[in-house]
Amino acid sequence: MSSLPPVPVTGIGCLCAAGTNLNECMDSLFAGKRNPFPPARFSSDHPVAYPVFEISNAFHSGGSNQRSDILFTAELALIAAKEAIENAGWNREAFKNKRVGVCIGTTVGSTMNNEEFYRSYRSGENPNMEAITRFLNSNPAQVIAAEYGLTGPCQTVVNACSSGTDAIGLGASWIRSGMCDVVLAGGADELCRVTYNGFISLMITDDSPCKPFDASRKGLNLGEGSAVLVLESSDLYRARNQPARASVLSFGSGCDAYHLTAPAPDGRGLKQAITAAMTACDKTVEDLAFVNAHGTGTFDNDRVESLVLNELLPRIPYLSTKGYTGHTLGAAGAIEAAFTIACLETREIPASAGFETQDPELPITPVTHQTPVKGSIAITQSLAFGGNNAVIVFGRGDN
Amino acid sequence: MRTAIAGLGVVGGFGYGNEKLSRVLISGKCTPKMLPLTTKNQTAELPVYICDTSPLETFINKRALRRVDHFSKLAALGSFLALEDAGVLQDDHQKLAIVVATGYGASRTTFSFLDTAFDDGDACASPTLFSNSVHNAAAAHVSILLKAKGPNLTVSQFEMSVPSAMMTACQWLEDKVVDAVLFGGVDEYCSVLGYCWQRFFGPDPAARMKPLEWGDQSAIIGEGSAFFLLTRDEGDKPKYGFITDIQIGHVRKYKPQSPEDACLFLGADGQKSSAIHYAQHIPHGTHSAVYTPLYGSFPAGFAFDMAIAGLSIQERTIYATPEHAGNNSGLKIFWDEQRLASEQICCLKFSCKGEFAMITMSVT
Numbered sequence: 001m002s003s004l005p006p007v008p009v010t011g012i013g014c015l016c017a018a019g020t021n022l023n024e025c026m027d028s029l030f031a032g033k034r035n036p037f038p039p040a041r042f043s044s045d046h047p048v049a050y051p052v053f054e055i056s057n058a059f060h061s062g063g064s065n066q067r068s069d070i071l072f073t074a075e076l077a078l079i080a081a082k083e084a085i086e087n088a089g090w091n092r093e094a095f096k097n098k099r100v101g102v103c104i105g106t107t108v109g110s111t112m113n114n115e116e117f118y119r120s121y122r123s124g125e126n127p128n129m130e131a132i133t134r135f136l137n138s139n140p141a142q143v144i145a146a147e148y149g150l151t152g153p154c155q156t157v158v159n160a161c162s163s164g165t166d167a168i169g170l171g172a173s174w175i176r177s178g179m180c181d182v183v184l185a186g187g188a189d190e191l192c193r194v195t196y197n198g199f200i201s202l203m204i205t206d207d208s209p210c211k212p213f214d215a216s217r218k219g220l221n222l223g224e225g226s227a228v229l230v231l232e233s234s235d236l237y238r239a240r241n242q243p244a245r246a247s248v249l250s251f252g253s254g255c256d257a258y259h260l261t262a263p264a265p266d267g268r269g270l271k272q273a274i275t276a277a278m279t280a281c282d283k284t285v286e287d288l289a290f291v292n293a294h295g296t297g298t299f300d301n302d303r304v305e306s307l308v309l310n311e312l313l314p315r316i317p318y319l320s321t322k323g324y325t326g327h328t329l330g331a332a333g334a335i336e337a338a339f340t341i342a343c344l345e346t347r348e349i350p351a352s353a354g355f356e357t358q359d360p361e362l363p364i365t366p367v368t369h370q371t372p373v374k375g376s377i378a379i380t381q382s383l384a385f386g387g388n389n390a391v392i393v394f395g396r397g398d399n
Numbered sequence: 400m401r402t403a404i405a406g407l408g409v410v411g412g413f414g415y416g417n418e419k420l421s422r423v424l425i426s427g428k429c430t431p432k433m434l435p436l437t438t439k440n441q442t443a444e445l446p447v448y449i450c451d452t453s454p455l456e457t458f459i460n461k462r463a464l465r466r467v468d469h470f471s472k473l474a475a476l477g478s479f480l481a482l483e484d485a486g487v488l489q490d491d492h493q494k495l496a497i498v499v500a501t502g503y504g505a506s507r508t509t510f511s512f513l514d515t516a517f518d519d520g521d522a523c524a525s526p527t528l529f530s531n532s533v534h535n536a537a538a539a540h541v542s543i544l545l546k547a548k549g550p551n552l553t554v555s556q557f558e559m560s561v562p563s564a565m566m567t568a569c570q571w572l573e574d575k576v577v578d579a580v581l582f583g584g585v586d587e588y589c590s591v592l593g594y595c596w597q598r599f600f601g602p603d604p605a606a607r608m609k610p611l612e613w614g615d616q617s618a619i620i621g622e623g624s625a626f627f628l629l630t631r632d633e634g635d636k637p638k639y640g641f642i643t644d645i646q647i648g649h650v651r652k653y654k655p656q657s658p659e660d661a662c663l664f665l666g667a668d669g670q671k672s673s674a675i676h677y678a679q680h681i682p683h684g685t686h687s688a689v690y691t692p693l694y695g696s697f698p699a700g701f702a703f704d705m706a707i708a709g710l711s712i713q714e715r716t717i718y719a720t721p722e723h724a725g726n727n728s729g730l731k732i733f734w735d736e737q738r739l740a741s742e743q744i745c746c747l748k749f750s751c752k753g754e755f756a757m758i759t760m761s762v763t
């Protein structure tokens with residue numbers, strides 16, 4: 001089978017609790033820093049204060065970045081897009097004569113769930129429409145397109161926790177098909193009380209810092225953030241003489257068709273996604289440097305991922321970075337894609353934060369310390385509500 | 400690009416199924432229900448094209464549906480009808496991909512989830528409602544009910560949700576990622592949306608939609624789902640023709656380009672803020688039709704124009720535009736049912752922000 005043409009990644013932007021740009025994030029990861037705390041921006045009446053990975057208060061209330069006309073999720077998307085665009089050497093003016101698409105994953109950013117508005121509505125008052133107008137102005141892909149005057153395809157992917165991974169995979173296909181010269185692809189999501197209460201209600205939230213793949217894992221910690229990759233056509237990046245930081249080699253997805261919130265116990269959808277992605281890029285397991293697993297820290301997710309990785313990709317080093325960022329939902333796949341590329345560049349991966357004790361039910365062990373990696377490709381994978389599974393294979397870039 | 404449409408399933412304020420859609424197109428009349436809308440100072444009534452999803456029980460037993468909400472039921476009923484229409488309902492759907500487009504997702508369930516936390520405290524928030532409130536819940540339920548294990552995608556781009564998602568569905572087929580895609584647009588009504596509607600557009604709702612009166616705000620809120628079974632062009636003549644082109648852009652840089660002899664199905668839905676773009680960007684005298692008064696105004700409504708285009712291709716008929724749609728458009732409106740003379744129908748939608756999408760459907 002002939003492989004798909006690689007899609008160059010020429011720029012990356014990323015922010016989350018680990019840092020406000022990609023370099024800061026990677027410094028935190030390799031320094032082993034992680035700072036989950038009870039939420040500072042909202043309160044709840046749960047008897048336990050479940051920790052979250054919140055973007056620092058100083059950043060959030062910094063003023064210069066604060067916009068009242070859009071949701072914070074859309075603002076996060078804009079900040080990551082700006083970093084990515086600058087990193088790739090593009091600017092608003094240069095985009096004018098190019099077909100530029102935007103494909104962004106989210107969950108919170110697409111949901112009309114303003115509590116203050118609804119509480120007022122429910123009590124029979126006539127709440128003003130400011131919150132709704134803000135929501136209607138906050139479709140993340142649309143916001144980025146409007147900010148940069150882009151008129152290409154625009155898509156907000158709402159595939160729950162695999163949204164960011166799906167968005168990058170779809171964006172790469174827009175480049176391959178010739179539909180776009182450049183695609184800004186990624187994901188963004190903010191912390192909010194609604195998802196906080198929702199995940200706690202499902203009893204898959206840890207009341208201490210999350211411990212992906214650990215024997216004593218109790219669930220996830222929520223996080224927030226965004227990441228955007230600049231994907232561009234091979235012709236364009238060659239003409240610009242811009243080095244590629246990596247390339248999207250392939251994308252695979254599969255659906256469990258099993259349960260709304262739990263993964264299929266045999267991991268069939270994940271196996272399908274990994275197999276599809278590896279087949280499409282025409283690489284072998286021996287080429288693989290590492291796997292950036294979804295690794296939420298929930299009992300079911302980690303068990304299924306561990307079983308599938310052991311079966312399909314045995315002896316390949318793997319880690320979860322959610323111990324550093326929390327689970328950023330629709331942004332997670334994009335943030336982890338950014339980390340995957342950065343690790344391919346430095347040829348080493350950080351320790352899988354939160355892991356200490358081997359679970360006897362899990363057949364494999366994540367990396368426990370900073371680890372040099374060989375191999376020219378890496379996988380990042382996401383599992384989601386609805387049984388979605390999405391996998392991207394990245395190839396090492398020009399550096 | 401040539402994507403074949405092999406099956407069609409619709410659920411709207413007019414009922415469910417292609418026969419009901421045909422009937423409402425022939426009669427040109429669909430009456431919205433008046434639903435109460437209560438706030439502290441007033442009780443009002445709002446016209447809504449509301450759907451009944453109980454026919455889903457002819458496909459799936461009640462027990463399997465007990466935790467499936469109205470939004471997902473709309474999608475499931477549309478899906479089953481499309482597969483039944485294509486004659487493949489009983490087939491193995493393991494490799495079937497599902498693509499769903501929605502503007503607002505499961506809004507009723509989202510607010511019901513908030514109710515549980517408001518009523519009894521955060522610790523009593525309902526896990527069932529939370530898991531059903533995510534935007535991809537409908538696509539997930541459909542995949543579970545059909546055991547469809549192909550790629551599964553939900554897109555939310557407000558009024559551009561349907562064309563944006565359709566672009567991906569067609570590309571998956573063209574790239575041979577999958578052999579068949581079950582594609583659908585779905586949105587539901589909820590009372591909070593009704594309240595927002597009144598606040599944005601005033602307390603006196605229009606009695607009927609007049610989408611071709613560009614200066615009038617006459618939209619009537621709707622809900623529903625329209626699903627399509629899409630396959631590659633394998634040389635057969637599909638029931639509902641082919642999708643041959645998708646244009647997506649913004650009026651600040653492009654204008655939609657339709658083939659010379661095509662007739663346009665306009666997604667104008669009585670929203671004054673988007674009507675201006677139809678008035679400005681469609682050449683006077685263009686042969687056009689509009690059917691929004693038969694299903695209402697909601698983000699995924701574009702899928703209904705595509706369904707009507709499919710029926711028009713199947714029957715080789717252009718259905719009459721409902722008579723009260725308006726007389727001041729400057730376009731050549733199909734006021735009477737007539738034979739479809741053109742080979743192509745272009746479904747055109749402008750958003751209030753100036754985005755546009757045009758999907759061309761061809762007989763051959």
